[in-house]
Amino acid sequence: MDRLAPQARPMTLPFGLGVLHVVVPMALLALLVVPLFLVPTSPGRRLRIAAWCRALAAFALVLALAGLYLETPRPAAGSCLIAGIDVSASVGRAAADGAREFLGRMVPALAPGDVLGSIAFAGQAHVQAYPTGGRRAVEDFIPAADEELDELDTQESDLAVVLTRAASLCPAGKQAALLLFTDGNETAGSLLAEATLVEPRIPVFPVVPTAAAFPPxxxxxxxxxxxxxxxxxxxxxxxxxxxxxxxxxxxxxxxxxxxxxxxxxxxxxxxxxxxxxxxxxxxxxxxxxxxxxxxxxxxxxxxxxxxxxxxxxPLHVLVVTEHDAPAVATALASRGLEVETIPPARLAARASALRDYHAVVLDGVARAELDDAALAAVTGWVAGGGALVATGGGHLFGDAGYVGSPLAQVLPVELASQSPEPAEREPIALYLLIDRSNSMGYASGDLPYGEKMEYAKRAALAVLDQLAPQDLVAAIAFDAQPYEIGPLLPAGTSHAALATKIARLRYGGGTDFKDALDIARRNLVASGRRVRHVILLTDGDTNRHAEDHVELTARLAADAITVTTIRIGDDTVNLELLQTISRATGGAFHHVEHLEALPQLMISDTRRLIDTAPYRDGAAPHIGELGPMLSGIRESELPPVARWAVTRARPGAEVRLYVDIAGRRDPVLATWQYELGRVAALPVDFQAGAAAWPQWQGFARLWTQLVLWAAPPGLPGERRLVAEREGEHTVIRLEAAAEEPASLVLRLEEVGDVVLRQTGRRSFGAVVPRLTPGHHPVWLRTGSGPEDPMDLIVPAASTSSGAPLAAVTEEAPAGAPLSAGRRAASRLRGGQSSRSARSAQQRRPTARG
The missing domain is CATH 2.60.40.10 (Immunoglobulins)
Incomplete structure (x- = not known):
């Protein structure tokens, strides 16, 4: 609303009487109705006097509403000027140098009744020069460059503290004013809030040095x-x-x-x-x-x-493992941690001593190796503030014995089936190559003519039933020529038509599977699927030589297409050729003499492909939620991981590392807070599927940072002494890692015995006279027990290690205009942002009309 009102023009009165100001000029329009009060309702001298009184009262009311006041050039009793000089670390000497130049021009202009003083401030305030009259040297008001300023807590900046201190310095009857030499930044207190409370009101005149004067x-x-x-x-x-x-x-x-x-x-x-x-x-x-x-x-x-x-x-870690040389224990020990390794059977005996460890690592431990008492002890210890890290593949996370156990309640992941559901796993692309040559109709063993073909069709149909709707599948029947039964399409749309065509197959013709293999190779590459597989079902006869297949086999291997070859029948023709194709491409070879086993064999091969599709070649881990355990670790340097245990992150868990399988994020590292403790889960086996990780340069770093994040701040019996300087006193705080008795006495050489009184859970404190900065040997006595020697470090200024970054980002850049809060404080106190020495000395609101 103030911005909408017209700006008042001050009126300078003659003879140096001062300047008239109007705060709300629009209110003066009400003066137009004042003459109406002069109109008498009836004749008579007494009534005329009453009308004039009413008019004068209305006139005074209008002036009051308009905010009319007179600003005189000098207070009658003189001015009291206080220079507040910011000496915080962010300002350096800029404010002091600016004050020297500013006061150098002001001191000669002071009247005999004026007094001038100065305050050096940062987080605390110190009177540099008490306000006195006379012509003092400017340097008396400026803190020297080599002056001891540690007591002011130069790492902080509190503008409110200088206003409070200045209000108590000026003599009664003199008009006080605060010259604030600062960059306007605040890390503590609030000048605006303090300005509304301090009485009498003191005008504030911020003086901001040039940007070049500040440390860049x-x-x-x-x-x-x-x-x-x-x-x-x-x-x-x-x-x-x-x-x-x-x-x-x-x-x-x-x-x-x-x-x-x-x-x-x-x-x-x-x-x-x-x-x-x-x-x-x-x-x-x-x-x-x-x-x-x-x-x-x-x-x-x-x-x-x-x-x-x-x-x-140092961190004391208990590793419970079945491995003789656990990679995790080796990595932690290489970083200086105290590591103790025990077999699972000995965990129950250590249950009562878990309080002596910072963390427990369960490394690939099967449920049968841990009794209920051991698991209950570990989970209870975690709930009370312990740290647990569980790692291992399916041996731990796939063990059905853990379902419903105390461990399952503590872990940040839910145990899941280790065979992914079709809708959740990575889709595959599969080609079925079915031999329909004349030889497929020959008798085999006890089977009559035509039975080999029937078993082959039955096995192919069984494979179709194992596929998920998103899997791609195609089939080619071959004799001397390939015949495409169905193109490569999702099984959900092609299953019925493909099954009908397979069921109608009849044997007849020669045998040549090379062209069928090449067609399958080209179409699988064009599909774009990562997992590409061929099942070649034949009785082994072919019209070509083995060397005719060398180039094609090499192309299949280069295109990462695996080929499983199944040789039907009791003869041994071309066994070596089929073995070579499977071996070179990473597939499997089967020689089936008893055709009754053929359908189950093909089902098993397909299930192996489905169940291990995401794990076979390894998947690249991704970084999820960041945390201190991942500090300094880049996603690009993480080794691939294979054969991880399939788990689901529980609500409230943080997934730090994961692998992306068809849009599903399988956790590789998940963490969470469980009551007072912290728990991490890594469902991978660093001895098998993630065997490349221990050779990774960052493996020990990751594990050390993970244990450091999970571990409690200290073990029972460990304490921390903190000292902070506050003005003429030192505040001593003791923080304990466990519950302490109420009676604690600290003996200092400079002070003597000091009683530490409880200030919170596991925290105690006392205030003592100011201690000199540096190292102080002290002794702590608990009750009537012996004294424990400790070290106390008294910093030169209070620390800022615990302050959040948000407190930093509130500050404005040096040399920039004052923030809205500082401008508002100046207006509220009747001051202004100015570089003029005379304006700070002379502009004073002394009367209001």
């Missing part, structure tokens, strides 16, 4: 886990922001407890970036990590960012 790139956050196991490799993630319009080159330097790591060159595009720096966590203890962004000497340098990490014992 800064570190916003150092993301690192507060608790980490020793020997593990963690990806420290540093959030940087390039506030310039062009890319900026520099180097990221990390140091741990003062020990510098090799700087990492970085090229930062405009905007925020995240740089991951792999770091192998050292031995147990407390560590302070510092990140610095090194820029060319000609550019302003940003400040450092720190984060404290508590390092616990």
């Amino acid at each position: 790139a800064v570190i916003r956050r150092l993301l690192a886990p507060a608790l980490a196991p020793a020997r593990s490799v963690l990806p420290f993630e540093t959030v940087l922001e390039n506030r310039a319009a062009a890319p900026v080159s520099g180097a990221l330097a990390l140091s741990v407890n003062g020990r510098a790591m090799l700087p990492l060159p970085v090229d930062l595009p405009p905007g925020p970036s995240v740089v991951a720096t792999p770091f192998r966590v050292p031995a147990r203890g407390e560590y302070l990590v510092e990140a610095r962004l090194l820029l060319p000497a000609a550019l302003p340098a940003p400040g450092p960012v720190t984060s404290a990490i508590s390092v616990t014992r």
Whole structure:
């Protein structure tokens, strides 16, 4: 609505009396009705006086509604000006240098009754110079470049804290004003919210230095886990922001407890970036990590960012397996984890000691190897916060004994039949080549004439019944020439017609299956299906020589078409030729002397093709939902996987890796949270179908990151001490991995005994006088027990490792116009965004009419 109203034009009064302002000019139209109040209803002096009173009251009411006020050039009692100078890491020296230039022009213009002070601020505020009169040196108001600013928490920026502090500094009777030298960014507090609460109201005048004065790139956050196991490799993630319009080159330097790591060159595009720096966590203890962004000497340098990490014992993993040399245990041990391997029969004996392990891995364990008590112990331990990883192919996930067991309830996948349903599996393309030569009518063994042909037709019809509607199928009958019985079409549409034609086949003529094989090859390649198969049914006689089939056999193999050859009859003619074709193409060869077994044999061959179609050559895994277990792993580098167990992800589970089979996503890695614990399932066998994975360079990394994600922050008895600086005090927090007694006492050399009081579940805290930054040996006593030595790291400033990235993205680029919130705060307090020293000193609303 304010934008719709006409802008008021201020009126400058003569003789330096000031400037009149009207907030709502349209309200002045109501003055037109004021003369009506002067019209008396009847004659008489007393009534005329009453009319004038009514008119004056109406006049005053209209002026009040219009928001008329007088702005005088100087307050009668003088001004109190407070310069708030932002010294946060994102601003660097830009605000201080801007304040020096601005105050240098303001100080000579101060009147005898004016006072000037300054506050240095970041996450906290510190009075740099209390407001006094007289002509003081400008440098008295500016924080020095080498001044100790750690107590201000330079990694944060709280504009509200300087407004609150400024309100308490000005003497009574003087008109206060806040000069805010800042880039306008806030990571804590709210200037707008504080401006509505502070009384008396203080006008705010933001002064934004030029963009060139700010560091072009800064570190916003150092993301690192507060608790980490020793020997593990963690990806420290540093959030940087390039506030310039062009890319900026520099180097990221990390140091741990003062020990510098090799700087990492970085090229930062405009905007925020995240740089991951792999770091192998050292031995147990407390560590302070510092990140610095090194820029060319000609550019302003940003400040450092720190984060404290508590390092616990290495991950202790129990691998339960039937393998003598499990690939999973070998991979975990190669990354420095403490791995213990036991056979399934010994798991029940370890049930009471599961609390001593970070994670349990079930590696290809059959249901018969685990008793109910062992399974119940593992699932109860997971529900209480343990970590479980189950892996293995059909030996574990295809074991029907696990259905309905406690393990089935914990897993993030549902156990399914290991023979995919026709509608779910990958469609195949199949050609049936049926010998209808004269020899197919000859007697064979005890069978009379014509029975070989009848059994061949019966077997072909049985194969048709095994196919799904989406499978492609065709048939060719051959004697000396090929005869196409039915083209390659979906079985759902061609089954009936094809079955009728097969049933009508009659024997007669010579034998030559080469042309029939070549026709099938060309049509299968044109189908585009990945799984292409031929069943050649013949009694072996042929009019051609074996060498006539060499080139065709090579083409079939090159086109990935498998050929199963079935030799009918009790003679041995051309056995070697048929064996060669099957062996070269990856198919099977069968010599059937007893024709009663022929239909079942062809059914088995087709079922083998159907059941293993997706698994035969291996399928490429895909990355689904991202997570820390996949950090640094690209989809293109994942090895193919074969013969995985078919499972279904349960509702609420995250499918991290999967294979796509005809639009169905079979999980290769699925995870979820089960009550207080975490569970992962990998339904593949790394000793068989996924045997290529242990040779993959990223195998150990994937497993280590997976166990690290699933494992609890610590084991019972492990604790973490955290110290944060808050003004003149230090806040100490103790976080325990298990329940602790209510009475905890911490002994510090500088303070003495400090009682840690419970502040939450498994958390305790205390406030002590300010401790010096650095390492402090401390001793923790539980009740009347002995003292346990611990380490306490007091950072130079409060850490930002736990802050979300969303808090970073709220900030506006340096040098950009102030955000709407900061502009609103300025208007609310009666100030404005200005670079003029005189405007901040003189423009004061002192009266309202």
